[in-house]
Amino acid sequence: MKDVMRxxxxxxxxxxxxxxxxxxxxxxxxxxxxxEIRVPDTLAFASDMAALEDFATLLAIxxxxxxxxxxxxxxxxxxxxxxxxxxxxxxxxxxxxxFWVTMVPVVARFFGQHPTSPRATAAYAYVIMMCTFALTxxxxxxxxxxxxxVHRALHHRVFRRAWVAMALYAxxxxxxxxNIRISWALLLILPALFFLPVIRLQAxxxxxxxxxxxxxx
Amino acid sequence: MKDVMRxxxxxxxxxxxxxxxxxxxxxxxxxxxxxEIRVPDTLAFASDMAALEDFATLLAIxxxxxxxxxxxxxxxxxxxxxxxxxxxxxxxxxxxxxFWVTMVPVVARFFGQHPTSPRATAAYAYVIMMCTFALTxxxxxxxxxxxxxVHRALHHRVFRRAWVAMALYAxxxxxxxxNIRISWALLLILPALFFLPVIRLQAxxxxxxxxxxxxxx
Amino acid sequence: MKDVMRxxxxxxxxxxxxxxxxxxxxxxxxxxxxxEIRVPDTLAFASDMAALEDFATLLAIxxxxxxxxxxxxxxxxxxxxxxxxxxxxxxxxxxxxxFWVTMVPVVARFFGQHPTSPRATAAYAYVIMMCTFALTxxxxxxxxxxxxxVHRALHHRVFRRAWVAMALYAxxxxxxxxNIRISWALLLILPALFFLPVIRLQAxxxxxxxxxxxxxx
Amino acid sequence: MKDVMRxxxxxxxxxxxxxxxxxxxxxxxxxxxxxEIRVPDTLAFASDMAALEDFATLLAIxxxxxxxxxxxxxxxxxxxxxxxxxxxxxxxxxxxxxFWVTMVPVVARFFGQHPTSPRATAAYAYVIMMCTFALTxxxxxxxxxxxxxVHRALHHRVFRRAWVAMALYAxxxxxxxxNIRISWALLLILPALFFLPVIRLQAxxxxxxxxxxxxxx
Numbered sequence: 001m002k003d004v005m006r007x008x009x010x011x012x013x014x015x016x017x018x019x020x021x022x023x024x025x026x027x028x029x030x031x032x033x034x035x036e037i038r039v040p041d042t043l044a045f046a047s048d049m050a051a052l053e054d055f056a057t058l059l060a061i062x063x064x065x066x067x068x069x070x071x072x073x074x075x076x077x078x079x080x081x082x083x084x085x086x087x088x089x090x091x092x093x094x095x096x097x098x099f100w101v102t103m104v105p106v107v108a109r110f111f112g113q114h115p116t117s118p119r120a121t122a123a124y125a126y127v128i129m130m131c132t133f134a135l136t137x138x139x140x141x142x143x144x145x146x147x148x149x150v151h152r153a154l155h156h157r158v159f160r161r162a163w164v165a166m167a168l169y170a171x172x173x174x175x176x177x178x179n180i181r182i183s184w185a186l187l188l189i190l191p192a193l194f195f196l197p198v199i200r201l202q203a204x205x206x207x208x209x210x211x212x213x214x215x216x217x
Numbered sequence: 218m219k220d221v222m223r224x225x226x227x228x229x230x231x232x233x234x235x236x237x238x239x240x241x242x243x244x245x246x247x248x249x250x251x252x253e254i255r256v257p258d259t260l261a262f263a264s265d266m267a268a269l270e271d272f273a274t275l276l277a278i279x280x281x282x283x284x285x286x287x288x289x290x291x292x293x294x295x296x297x298x299x300x301x302x303x304x305x306x307x308x309x310x311x312x313x314x315x316f317w318v319t320m321v322p323v324v325a326r327f328f329g330q331h332p333t334s335p336r337a338t339a340a341y342a343y344v345i346m347m348c349t350f351a352l353t354x355x356x357x358x359x360x361x362x363x364x365x366x367v368h369r370a371l372h373h374r375v376f377r378r379a380w381v382a383m384a385l386y387a388x389x390x391x392x393x394x395x396n397i398r399i400s401w402a403l404l405l406i407l408p409a410l411f412f413l414p415v416i417r418l419q420a421x422x423x424x425x426x427x428x429x430x431x432x433x434x
Numbered sequence: 435m436k437d438v439m440r441x442x443x444x445x446x447x448x449x450x451x452x453x454x455x456x457x458x459x460x461x462x463x464x465x466x467x468x469x470e471i472r473v474p475d476t477l478a479f480a481s482d483m484a485a486l487e488d489f490a491t492l493l494a495i496x497x498x499x500x501x502x503x504x505x506x507x508x509x510x511x512x513x514x515x516x517x518x519x520x521x522x523x524x525x526x527x528x529x530x531x532x533f534w535v536t537m538v539p540v541v542a543r544f545f546g547q548h549p550t551s552p553r554a555t556a557a558y559a560y561v562i563m564m565c566t567f568a569l570t571x572x573x574x575x576x577x578x579x580x581x582x583x584v585h586r587a588l589h590h591r592v593f594r595r596a597w598v599a600m601a602l603y604a605x606x607x608x609x610x611x612x613n614i615r616i617s618w619a620l621l622l623i624l625p626a627l628f629f630l631p632v633i634r635l636q637a638x639x640x641x642x643x644x645x646x647x648x649x650x651x
Numbered sequence: 652m653k654d655v656m657r658x659x660x661x662x663x664x665x666x667x668x669x670x671x672x673x674x675x676x677x678x679x680x681x682x683x684x685x686x687e688i689r690v691p692d693t694l695a696f697a698s699d700m701a702a703l704e705d706f707a708t709l710l711a712i713x714x715x716x717x718x719x720x721x722x723x724x725x726x727x728x729x730x731x732x733x734x735x736x737x738x739x740x741x742x743x744x745x746x747x748x749x750f751w752v753t754m755v756p757v758v759a760r761f762f763g764q765h766p767t768s769p770r771a772t773a774a775y776a777y778v779i780m781m782c783t784f785a786l787t788x789x790x791x792x793x794x795x796x797x798x799x800x801v802h803r804a805l806h807h808r809v810f811r812r813a814w815v816a817m818a819l820y821a822x823x824x825x826x827x828x829x830n831i832r833i834s835w836a837l838l839l840i841l842p843a844l845f846f847l848p849v850i851r852l853q854a855x856x857x858x859x860x861x862x863x864x865x866x867x868x
Contacts, residue, residue, distance in 0.1 A: 027241030244458030459676030
């Protein structure tokens with residue numbers, strides 16, 4: 001990596017296109033899921049509780065997947081922002097993230113149509129775990145190449161949380177075959193954790209300020 | 218919010234990627250609707266009035282949905298333009314807008330295939346109302362964080378119109394079960410209101426000039 | 435329009451997002467067409483001349499549509515480049531262009547599946563004509579608001595060609611019902627005309643140089 | 652080309668939109684492939700080895716296609732970065748690349764559903780070969796119009812490898828009808844070759860340094 005950084009600037013494109021390509025893949029992954037969500041025709045003029053229940057389940061799993069992809073995108077957004085140039089490692093670690101993001105619609109459909117299947121629940125947990133893992137690999141690269149101590153401190157802070165999330169998603173896989181309700185609970189609670197902003201923001205700020213004091217002595 | 222604004226610039230990405238991600242979601246939402254619009258095969262060599270009528274209805278609801286998403290995009294365009302940075306609240310209020318925009322193809326398909334169903338009409342009105350509501354929440358955030366009085370004046374001006382639109386979409390929901398024609402009329406008239414530019418432009422300019430006088434004494 | 439131009443710069447977003455939204459719609463319109471192009475399963479291990487012929491027709495009409503949308507995009511690219519800001523009229527004349535572009539996959543599918551149907555041929559010609567017409571309306575707006583004489587001269591040059599193209603597409607509609615082969619020929623020849631670069635480039639340059647002499651006396 | 656370069660800057664848009672349009676097409680091409688990848692319903696609650704095998708094959712060919720499109724995108728990224736303006740030739744050589752990229756989902760689906768079909772294997776090899784060929788034509792144009800010796804040296808370096816790749820993809824076409832396993836091996840090995848970074852990077856750097864010494868005497 002260090003060697004790549006020494007190439008002349010005319011061989012170092014910025015991250016603009018990595019961002020544009022990623023934004024498009026995230027946007028398509030989140031949007032093509034709705035192609036599967038059809039309001040059942042039987043609901044147009046009559047009450048069909050079974051059809052309504054299937055539709056509500058599919059919709060709920062779409063909402064969950066939308067939130068998960070939204071969290072991944074928000075993390076990706078801040079992460080790529082800290083990367084100065086798009087070297088070869090960045091591009092392929094990023095493509096690795098995008099690959100797992102495109103798998104989300106595949107498992108969301110399977111899970112949405114078979115919500116009581118332990119295998120479907122496990123497959124869904126596995127793909128979200130791999131998305132988080134791929135993003136963590138990209139973040140490790142970002143933490144290594146950056147020369148900005150504030151960014152590095154933030155990356156290290158997020159690592160800890162990411163490993164906790166991955167461990168819980170990994171746990172949800174075998175748990176799905178033992179007690180599927182606990183597995184569902186994990187899939188629901190993990191994104192919700194992301195939305196506890198106050199504590200995290202305060203902690204992040206303290207850490208950032210500490211890092212800033214260290215880097216500007 | 219105010220606290221977020223005080224973070225150093227290296228922790229504040231611009232809105233460029235929020236815009237790019239949103240543009241892609243809007244564009245896909247508007248375009249995947251055409252995947253459902255198939256010219257009936259029976260129309261290729263013969264006259265089939267029933268098939269033609271179904272196709273014309275589907276096409277008409279696509280045109281309506283294209284205009285509605287176009288109006289939402291145009292509003293979003295000006296709105297995000299007034300937001301200086303992409304803090305956490307901006308990203309998630311924006312994702313909330315995008316979620317409801319991705320619901321438009323779902324209800325457009327249902328409404329397009331069952332135009333005489335009060336439930337389909339109500340579902341369509343509900344989703345458009347929620348799109349407007351989500352955009353209003355984002356606008357409220359924009360009005361709060363901006364330091365530009367001209368932008369704030371414009372936001373406050375649009376609030377009033379947005380609440381009128383939401384109230385009428387909300388009214389269209391129960392009305393669909395009483396007199397579906399009035400509900401259809403509301404769905405058609407509301408976007409048309411947006412295209413009365415002269416009056417609004419003049420009023421907006423007066424208000425902007427008043428705000429500019431206040432802010433540059 | 436002139437009035438809009440006098441608004442302060444903080445109320446005038448640039449065309450960046452109009453471009454991004456348009457690029458996404460053009461890209462999706464061109465790409466979702468391939469969702470319809472399935473290599474027939476019967477061709478995997480055996481020769482099935484009928485299936486091959488259907489597939490070849492669908493592929494040929496995809497190639498034609500790709501070229502047509504490519505021409506529209508290239509024109510749109512240069513056209514929006516000449517527009518300094520995105521006022522209300524620009525946005526809605528542009529959305530009008532995008533609407534007709536999203537209709538291309540609809541008629542391409544119908545034409546591809548029923549190539550010998552005069553109605554399908556006419557519908558295809560009609561949509562391409564409307565795309566050209568919508569782009570011409572946007573160009574007329576660009577020619578009106580620009581203060582750059584070189585751009586205006588180029589716009590006026592393209593108008594003449596656009597009207598010829600629209601007249602020939604319009605002619606292809608009734609001709610499809612009289613002699614479908616002539617209609618097909620028109621659909622094939624019109625995009626090909628666009629690829630006679632030398633003559634046009636030379637003429638455009640002469641005209642541009644003339645305009646430049648006039649504007650810099 | 653040289654003549655085009657002499658046009659005044661107000662007639663020379665940058666490559667920004669060529670990049671944005673291309674990014675969207677690449678992103679959609681890579682993402683719509685997953686629309687075809689459905690986890691078989693029979694796998695939800697039971698073991699169905701035949702369905703699992705079909706699914707695994709489809710998934711494997713999706714992974715291969717994702718990597719191939721990723722390589723094409725990474726090459727396109729660096730290539731367009733070296734192009735200063737978007738002249739007519741750039742746009743149409745680029746559209747030619749995009750056309751073949753949109754063909755990847757078509758042949759990936761055919762190959763994924765009939766992996767043992769020599770014709771499907773050959774069709775897949777043919778489309779990837781044409782993608783590489785189209786990118787090489789664009790690169791030849793870039794090498795011709797650039798005034799940067801470092802870029803030109805890199806382009807000439809890549810040409811040699813591109814011709815080797817094209818020759819091997821071309822060989823995979825007839826080989827598919829003789830010994831399909833060798834053809835599969837070629838399809839798998841060719842992208843893998845791209846991931847031998849050390850040798851190539853060192854060689855590229857030597858060459859770049861040599862070119863820099865020549866251009867700055």
